[in-house]
Amino acid sequence: MSEQRPVGWRRVLRFFPADPARDVDDELDFHIEARAAEYERAGMSPDEARAKAQARFGDRMRARAATLGEDARHARSERRASMVHDFGQDIRFASRTLRRQRLPAILAAVCVALGIGATTAVLSVGDALLLRPLPFPNGARLIQIGTESPGQPLTADQINSLEDYTDWRARARSFSELGAIANATITLGTTDPVRATATLSTASLWQALGVHAERGRVFTAAEDRPGGPRVALVSHGYAQRAYGSVDSAVGKQLTINGRVHDVIGVLAAASRFPDGADLWLPLAREPREDQRGNRSYTVIGALKPNVSIETARAEMTALAAVIAKEHPEHNEGRRVAIAPLREHYVGAARDGFRLAAAAALLVLLVACANVACLQLARGSARAREMQVRVALGASRARLVRQLLTENVLLALAGGAAGVAVGIWGTKYVGTAVAANAPSWMAFHLSVGVLAATTAVCMAAGVLFGIAPAFGLTRRLGVTSLRVAGASMVDRGQGRAQRALAVAELALTLVLVTTATLAVESFMRLSNVPTGFDAANLQTFRLSLRGSRYDSADARRIAIASIVDGLRRMPGIQGATATTLLPIRDCCSRFGFSTEGTALQGKDLMVTGNMVTPGHFAVMRTPIVRGRDFTDADRAGTQNVIIISETMAKMFWPGEDPIGKTVHVSNGATVVGVVADIKQSSLVDAPEPQFYRPHAQDPWEDMSFAVRVTPGTVLAAKDVRAVVHAVDPVLPVGSIVPMTMVMERTLAPKRVFGALFTAFAAVALALAVAGIYGVLAFQVSRRGQEIGVRMALGAERPRVLRTVLGQAARLGITGVVIGVAGALIAARALAHTLYGVSWTAPWRYAAVVGFLMLATLAAAFGPAWRASRVDPMRALRGD
């Protein structure tokens, strides 16, 4: 241990290239020779000493192999360690660079986040809406069947008669099971009865869905029979609310319409069908031939495995024709429609969704283009840095890896923010697209979609981010160090940047145009004349139940007394009762015929309502001609009817309809004409409508509308007091302001408007940033050239104009392409618009003007800077 090696030597020796095998040989030989030398010193001959030393050493080959093996293992672990170290260095370096160039980095990350977020949100909703099977065991095979109703579009949503359903179930072979449901309004409880809706279902419905009870069991065929045991199913939520726990529900009793029913099962939240139902009773009806015309049942079923919907449709079409021949009196000319059950939920939302998806994809494209643009600019700005690093011996792989790390970091940061945007957006879009989506149709962020959009954004960012590294490292030698950064920049790169900016502008124009269409459509729709005034109107629904209302007089008196009681409440301007309130309750149609009119002999279905006197005053629906109903219009007096303007024009064009006779169940004389109202939805075209006095046709299910003085709150207990003064066991439905009803129907359009506006705003911001980036970059790149020009006599305003002219050229190219795209998009959007013309040239002119202004505004900063270039400094510097 006396060896003191000179430090300098070690340093020098370290530079020798490593050759592990030679090193090991040296080491082993040294040992053997040292040993031999020792033996020689002890007096042995050199040969003898060598032989003895070798014997003492043992198997040299084996020792050498084992030592080399250790070295190889050592080298491997060293390599791993150094890789980890390099990676750590890349990350540290990348985050330092990104921190230094904060603004472009943040911009790029925000683009990525918005692109990923918006697209993920919309596509996640689409996934739930259009792709994922309904969350029932037989979800993917569920279908719905509907019977055609004259004058209405043929859809599977139409209702059917129990008799047709029974025939289908017996004869059709495409289905593993069919089930029927209908809703019924019931009275629940005895002492303080509540009005509730129950779903009547056949026992077979649950087999069709493939659903089992969470506790207990579903209905059996024996229970689904007239006179069968009185049983009920309750929902998970109902069981918890009513009994405290799901486990204790089975075996409890419920009083429904005054009769005791046994709770036999609990349905899990995910098994509720239809959505929102809390209570199920067996349908328990036998088909009766004379009832075949009574269509009130929704029919759903499950296709047999391996049976396509086309096969089933062909079978049902043929079967419907056969049944129509057998029962021409009820079924003549009535086709049936069959569609996946999903359509019931998606239906109208599909178009809206497609548009939103298209818009989101455009945003994603803009975001990608923008990220690419920013990355190119960043890459160019760093040309010099890259050159220096190449000159200092960084390998191309190392540079590419570093840029890659930087861009992946950037994309990850954007992606993380994108997830947040996506989660929030999914909920928002979900509620918009499917305002009446069932609760079990959950709108979650789809991981698959997220992965895909993130990958697209990352790819854009990363590709354009590392492109400069390839461009630079390919052409760079040490010699290029001399060359100034500006001229080193690839001309092609500038071109790519300009192309991207133009693309962004074009896409933005498409988005801005569609946004103006969607918003204008929404505004028009929310201001559409409804024919009534929703402000300060409170509504609730009530049903007269029980044998005491068997007589028409009892019903008439009860409803009239309640309306009277409501009118006398403080702060009330008026009250009315009608069978169905517009928008809130939709519509019921009645067969309607006239004599001596243009439409004589035609059996038409016309929307009608039974109303109490004063109805039009309370609703503020103008009476155009004639009079309102009065208390004198009652049973026994002349049957009277009030019709809508559209109806008057339809039946008696150019004539005064007052005094004419029409037939709705029986003859009635027209006494008044009122303005059209929107009965079922705001987008309804004007349709014929009629009103009859409730006193002459006293229905038991009525909606009440109470007009309050502004600021008055209609308390539920006061309303109950009024109703219970008339009948203490009448259940009252919840009180809903009419404005809320209107808001609910407008909500999807509002969200779409907001969504498109947000997309357009994002795209606009991105495009402006893109234009700014391109010009700022070019100005800084051409600083020297501009300096030279100015030194040669170019005036500052001229420089300003040149740069702005460049921006204008980009802008014009962008908007020309954009207008073409916008026309295509607007045309696709046209049928979802209300009261908006997609072709109106002023809109395109306005959007084009706006975008050109935005482009020039974005260009002004760089242009100004260009005009401020100091010729002397530009000439001196590089």
Next chain:
Amino acid sequence: MDVDVPAQSLDLLRGTFDLLILKSLAAGPAHGYTIAQWIERSTADMLDIEEGTLYPALHRLERRKLISAEWGVSENNRRARFYGLTPLGRRSMRSEQASWSKLVHALVAAIDAPIAASARA
């Protein structure tokens, strides 16, 4: 070290050998031959080891970062590989040494124990 010994006793052997190597370096860096000489002297040449097996062991200890190696020049001006203890190696040596002593004491106590006493237990 392809010695035909059951794995356990191989581990034991290996552990012993590693401890001896570490111990030989406690006083300062040395090359393989010096280490071999030290082991030979300090065990009174009672361990009949093939000297060639020393080198895989050295390189293994190097990989485990218990010792470090550097090329240098030997006392007779030859290029030789010098090994030295790393801080980790020094710590490992102390703990191995302590557990060996404990084991040896226990063994000695057991071997010296009267046979009758053990039979009665």
